[in-house]
Amino acid sequence: MLGQRIKELRKEKKLTQQELSKGIITRSYLSQIEQGLVQPSFDILEKLSLKLDCSVDTFFKTIENKDLLLSQVKKEIKTAENQIESNSYEKVEGFIQKKDYLVHKELNSYDRGILLWVHGKYYEHKKDYNHSLAFFEESITELESSKHTNEMLRSLDSLGYVHSQINNNEIALNLLNKAYRIMIYDQIQGVIRVSILVNLGIVHGKLKEYYSAINFLQEASDLNDKMGTYYKSGEIFMAMGICNMQLKRYKGAKDAYERALNFFKLSKNKYYQAGTYTNLGILSSYKKEYHQADLYLRTAINIYKSVGSKESEIMNVQVELARVYYLQEEYDKASSICHDVLQMEDVNKHTAQALELLGDICFKLSDIEDSLKHYNRAKDFLVTQSISCDHLCKKVADVYFSIGDYQKASDFYKECF
Template sequence: MNHIAQRIREMRIEKGLTQAELAEGVITRSYLSQIERGAFEPSYDVIEKLAKKLECNIEDLLNQKPKNKSLLLLQIQRDIKLAEKSILESKINKAKKIIENPTFDLLEEDTSDEEKGILYWIKGKIYEHANHLTDAMANYRKSAQVLNEVNQEKAVRSLVDLGSVYTLNNQNYEALNILNKANKLAIYEQISGQTRISLLLNLGIVHGKLNELYSAINFLEEALDLNHSMELYYKSAEINMALGICYMQLNKTDEAHQCYSKAIDFFMLINDVENQAGTLNNLGILLRQTGHLQESVEKFNKSIALFKELGKENKIVNVELELAETLLHLKEYEKLEQICCQIIEGSAEKQYVGKANELLGDMEKARKNYAKAIEYYQAAKKLTDTNSGAMSRLINKQANIFHILGDYKKSSTMLVEHMTN
């Protein structure tokens, strides 16, 4: 009698069940009898159902290391399911620990195509979480290829995640091609539910990044409608955040404010602190643009506090620069100067130091300290790419000061030289 046969028999007797009672609704009594004698090895699904009837965990039936290949394979099949469940619950490290079992490498070829495809998807998620985007894309691509023949819904899931990583990598046209392929497959196979919602969200994001804002809004609104029809809130935070960004770019400030506020509430509910902080930053920018300066400061300070909890230094600096710009509008120059000087002294990122110098230049210009303003703008230019929009902005600001000072020749020469370079 093998180990699992012995465990099933022991636990059945312990529960006071006959073979007929345990087998009912799962398998025939005679098949259970043969399993208990060790004549047949049950499939993973049968073990799962028997464990449920025995009111125990599958681990209780597999609590010793099996010595034959078939039982090792059953454990791998179980672990793939557990790892997939962990990923869906955002427990990435737990999934990673599950599949680090060296037996996976030995018996991976013996798993079904569907299990292989799911395992590639799990690995893709783990690589993406570690910001190894090239490895993530390779695994998502393999997953979609394998699953396309056996489970189209999970193939769409893998394509959506592949498109999402391309978007993260700012390869937006490649992302759009992949997501369009996923959309065609989803329509053909009539795939709905959470997979469809995730697809619509990512289509909305990539269309937004390509400045196709009305198309983006249509996809995102469709995702919200599908959630509503299914009485779900799946990815509602991300959908509302993306809608807020689109409406903000279209200067539809009321709609943007409403979407950002909803997104923040949803992120709080699911304890997604990083995205909550990011959306607070977006809302702070919107409030500044609409003249609600004190409210803007409040949102930026909340965002900074949350990013500090997470230790996200670069994101803290980014929000601090947005806060400094609002302080410029409020003419709170002392606070602005303190923030910008700290960034100049402490940040290794040249774009942040450049922006801090630019804001100090704006402050000195507002104070009519024109010579000092030009110095700060010049310091910012040294840290700015020549052909960037930021460089054009800095040159225009310097030229404007020379114009104010009556040096029209220098002002026009500076602008002409920049346009001809």
């Protein structure tokens, strides 16, 4: 509407009706124009446009309803938040592409904090951890300033989780401990409490604090039971299984893994199913149930291949399968799988593990030259990746000791320390 547009432009210039109309028309005539009661001539419009520092065309441009636009943006943010909460990441793709939302000046701290969290979770799902960390950190800042504790805790929990995924475990622990203290002080309940407890359990497990890890995980499981929910139940029992396996509580580990597998099957999460089968295979190997270990590990490999997983994930299971054959003294089968791993394009810690296992096989077969070659290749690789190789130095030393080269054996034993 022409009159409404002239009124908006006048207010943007901070002019009164008297100031704008002066020397052109009367104030009352301008008032009638703004109310849409009269239609001004082109000559009047041209003079008004000069005073408002715009063109006549500007008067006829479609007027945006800013309140309606902001309401629509907020609605889209809420929809994206719900889609992330329900793990519908594919539905958020289009929303993430709307980069202009991130610089929307009308958004308050709460809405901007949620918007940033949504972006962080999307990039976390894509395993683009650098971007997700930046979004979560900014989200925490926005939500802290607006005093929205539950949402801020969610972002803090997400930030801690991502740090744990890239093995910044000390940083993750500090962030999650902060979240835990706020959670206790403000008596926060619900799924955010479960999530913080689960992530604390996982980080404590990574730091080899298995007993405290199990306590956090059990508390999360108990809270789920109390609420009648199954939030992150698969992850809870998977982590419990790992901790129990490290503590050599094999029955407890198997029970936990089987419960985790049931939850992952219900949620149709193939990726986590494969991870659970891998851990069941490793557990069976520890218990010397080699036939069962073979079945579990081959199932894991088939699932990983069916969902197009990364080579590194398949290589991890292949090394474990090769180790099962090694323990049964089926050296040809073990060696063949190790060579398959070395043919992969991805080069990672599993490459070093395959080389180490080949060194073990050669040593068992008294092939000293090849044994040392494989051990040293594995050792050199770990050094370039800044990964400890003390155990390999000991193996090299043992080889030299076995052939009576005590000086070299001594030198490598010293390297262990």
